[in-house]
Amino acid sequence: MAATTSATAPSREDGSLPGSARGRKKPRRSYSVGRGAVPYLLVLPAILMELLIHLVPMVVGVVMSFKELTQFYIRNWGQAPGAGLRNYRVVVDVNxxxxxxxxxxxxxxxxxxxxxxxxxxxxxxxxxxxxxxxxxxxxxxxxxxxxxxxxxxxxxxxxxxxxxxxxxxxxxxxxxxxxxxxxxxxxxxxxxxxxxxxxxxxxxxxxxxxxxxxxxxxxxxxxxxxxxxxxxxxxxxxxxxxxxxxxxxxxxxxxxxxxxxxxxxxxxxxxxxxxxxxxxxxxxxxxxxxxxxxxxxNFGSGSAMSVLMLLFLLVVTAAYLAVTSLSNRRSNA
Amino acid sequence: MPSAYRSPTARPMSFVWTRRIVLTLMGLFAAVPVYVMISTSLKPLQDVTDKFRWFPGRLTLRPYVDIWHTVPLAHYFVNSTIVSAAATGLSVLIAIFAAYAVSRYRFKGKRIFTITVLSTQMFPGILFLLPLFLIFVNIGNVTGIALYGSRGGLIITYLTFSLPFSIWMLAGYMESIPRGLDEAAMVDGCGPLGALFRVVIPAAVPGIVAVAVYAFMTAWSEVLFASVMTNDVTRTLAVGLRGYSTQYDVYWNQVMAASLVVSVPVVAGFLLLQRYLVTGLTAGAVK
Missing domain, CATH: 1.10.3720.10 (MetI-like)
Known part of the structure; x- marks a missing residue:
């Protein structure tokens, strides 16, 4: 697609009158200079929203799972003391x-x-x-x-x-x-x-x-x-x-x-x-x-549970995709 | 559409009867709860707290009057409408831009972008509920922008819920629009945005409508974030409908009447536009 536009643009310039070509030159050049940025500008809002609502909170969630984040620190969670792996130890302790x-x-x-x-x-x-x-x-x-x-x-x-x-x-x-x-x-x-x-x-x-x-x-x-x-x-x-x-x-x-x-x-x-x-x-x-x-x-242990749940889902998804693509290949062979 | 060999007459009777029986059973499974909703909403409270009866003995429209007084349903309705409409509008707009980039441009990181966006749809909501709650509360503390408990916070949250599917489906839809069209527009002096707005968007209207319906349904139906991120002023229907059950009594007839009233907008929209959804899914699946 990018190749076709750049191929059509010069040919149009060649075919048009010199005066009009010069008249159009400026906007067209600024367009072609900025063109590399166009797709990024188009996806930028989507990226910003995904970052704000999904990706940053996920990272924060992982950080939280290593903190002693109880009700006293909800409004000021930066102050919450670190908990190391304590939250995880509590939530996986089946006894x-x-x-x-x-x-x-x-x-x-x-x-x-x-x-x-x-x-x-x-x-x-x-x-x-x-x-x-x-x-x-x-x-x-x-x-x-x-x-x-x-x-x-x-x-x-x-x-x-x-x-x-x-x-x-x-x-x-x-x-x-x-x-x-x-x-x-x-x-x-x-x-x-x-x-x-x-x-x-x-x-x-x-x-x-x-x-x-x-x-x-x-x-x-x-x-x-x-x-x-x-x-x-x-x-x-x-x-x-x-x-x-x-x-x-x-x-x-x-x-x-x-x-x-x-x-x-x-x-x-x-x-x-x-x-x-x-x-x-x-x-x-x-x-x-x-x-x-x-x-x-207790958001700390809640986050630890969520992180474990996500890890489980990632492992299951990866295993599922690997197994199904394997059996697909076998049935095609 | 199907040619003669696939017409019902070509099927053996055993198949036709199997089909009739199985589809009838599945139809009952789908329809009985809907029937219960409608019939219960027309019964007086006393008939609802007694043993269940298939056919209402006495019919009344009273529940449809009472629902507006038992809880501030109109208020919740307004909240849900504002939140869902704003989330839908923003989500569709952002998705159109992103889908246009994905379908028309080759750029570095495109694959990572599509995969990341799609995979966020798979994350458990509970995973980012707690951090998002904390982030909103702390943004409020630091900047004074109240996202927690406000409609704005709910709007930006909901718009991201429908965004991945919308981008994926619209990109598939735009793939099916010939590139020659927007290239011609660009030759005529349109910039990329001009080509998008004058050529691609008009041609993609069915896909955009389908995506809008999906986004609206998603926002209208969400429960988890609505239960945490709203307060008395900004409460939406998803939480407000619980108001019909007090500790001692559940006004089941009003619950059903209210359920019916809040469902009509989305169900009507969905059923009218499901054809587009199937087309969009097909376009996406072909890729």
């Missing part, structure tokens, strides 16, 4: 109260993320493949499927909180009163069941995103592939296995990663569903760190 609670929350979150991503992806790919043909009501269904994703999270998750109420909720009404599946109404927002609740709500909210992305991916598969395979006598299931799934592999690779990171980091769903105090079975890590930090105002 201590803080460390064992964090480990428990971490394991719950891993199980939650794997289940929620798995089901979201499964529903997304099923829906996308079934809606590949045009049929009556397809547009309506697509809008309906997208609605949970479009609803603001604090509005939609509150509906679930109502549906999962013990006495007046829909879920117990259906399971207990109408289908008689449980001997007595269950508790869904406290106790062990809260894990199921948060997985279901998260899937309900996130699978439309998987659907949207996979539908976009399906649009890129050329019709000729299906045509040719139909002439060869391939049935639908064979087409799905031989054409659809392999073509979606690159999209799936990114989609699953993005879904995992969002689900693992998710704060909104558990926070709105359970309110201020999450039950142990639904104690997801973002809410856990939030509560650990703002209940005790």
């Amino acid at each position: 201590g109260a803080v460390g064992s609670a964090l480990l428990h929350s971490f394991l719950i979150t891993c199980a939650f993320a794997v289940l929620a991503v798995g089901f979201s992806w499964l529903l997304g790919i099923t829906g996308a493949i079934l809606m590949q043909d045009t049929f009556r009501g397809r547009g309506f269904l697509r809008a309906l499927f997208m609605t949970p994703y479009a609803l603001p999270v604090y509005a939609s998750v509150i509906i679930w909180a109502f549906m999962l109420q013990h006495d007046n909720g829909l879920v117990n009404h259906v399971l207990h009163d109408q289908l008689h599946l449980t001997s007595k109404p269950a508790f869904w927002l406290i106790g062990g069941n809260s894990f199921i609740s948060v997985v279901v709500v998260s899937v309900w909210r996130n699978w439309p995103f998987a659907l949207l992305v996979i539908m976009a991916g399906l649009q890129n598969i050329p019709d000729e592939l299906y045509e040719a395979s139909a002439i060869d006598g391939a049935g639908i299931w064979q087409q799905i296995r031989r054409i659809t799934m392999p073509s979606l592999r690159p999209i799936n690779r990114v989609l699953v990663l993005v879904l995992f990171l969002w689900t693992f980091n998710d704060f909104n769903v558990p926070y709105v569903l359970f309110g201020q105090s999450a039950p142990p079975a639904g104690d997801l890590i973002s809410v856990h760190i939030y509560q650990a930090s703002f209940h005790t105002w």
Whole structure:
């Protein structure tokens, strides 16, 4: 692109009248002098905002994790004494109260993320493949499927909180009163069941995103592939296995990663569903760190937890990308 | 669109029936909570605290009147609108400039820029919540600029949440606009900004609209930073909606009515423009 503009500019100058060329020379030269800076000026606002809101706070967060940053130093955190590795030692000490609670929350979150991503992806790919043909009501269904994703999270998750109420909720009404599946109404927002609740709500909210992305991916598969395979006598299931799934592999690779990171980091769903105090079975890590930090105002150990969480996500992402690119290469060979 | 071989008639009945059943079940999964929201919002409080009933016995519009008095919902509405609109406008503008640079220029550090920006989207919000809180509080102490608790602080925070996706999607969209167009404009004496505003932006309107909807939705729906960074004056809907549950009572019918009211703007916008989102995602994925 840069090459083409510089190639056109001199030729125009050659072709134009001498007088007008001189008249235009000045602005054009200043433009070509400044041109190297143009892309940087264009991205500058974006860089400044990213620096202010993401990158600098991240560095500050790492610094904080090495400080004794309790409530006394919030307004003047430069004065907070250094803590060395003490914060980290406390949060990874699985025999201590803080460390064992964090480990428990971490394991719950891993199980939650794997289940929620798995089901979201499964529903997304099923829906996308079934809606590949045009049929009556397809547009309506697509809008309906997208609605949970479009609803603001604090509005939609509150509906679930109502549906999962013990006495007046829909879920117990259906399971207990109408289908008689449980001997007595269950508790869904406290106790062990809260894990199921948060997985279901998260899937309900996130699978439309998987659907949207996979539908976009399906649009890129050329019709000729299906045509040719139909002439060869391939049935639908064979087409799905031989054409659809392999073509979606690159999209799936990114989609699953993005879904995992969002689900693992998710704060909104558990926070709105359970309110201020999450039950142990639904104690997801973002809410856990939030509560650990703002209940005790110990930002130092809260930051240490966040940094560990980020390191874990970086390792998982790197390992995932390495493994998937390896298996990609192998299947192509 | 699909040719004859992909028409429903070519499918075996077993597939058609599987499709009908599975899509119906998925439709119910998506629709039941929405139905519960609508039907509950039309019930008197007494019917809501009793056992759940699929069909409301008595219908009332009372909750839609009460929601404005139980909590200062209109005030939260104004706050959310100001914050979301400002964050959207700034985010889209900044994203247009950055996307234009990424799609039209070769420059040193471009790859690092795109990768860094995209990866910030993946960071856990909780990671920079605590430092950002501290930074805002301390900026306020030193300079007197109140970012903590102000709408301004929330606006600049929210605009960065949608920025990475917006840049990525708009850059993909601008790639699909022929370069010959803006080169011609530059030959005619436009500077790079002139070419951007006269040629590229008009051609990228669908992509820009889709990005704007996404940015607005992101800001309108955010909970974590809204719970920490707002006070009584600047409170947004995300936090304000909690006001319907007191320690002893939850006005579920009002909760549902308020949820419906605050959802309508974003859901309507999203559903109208989801087609553009799919197009934009496709353009981005092709790259």
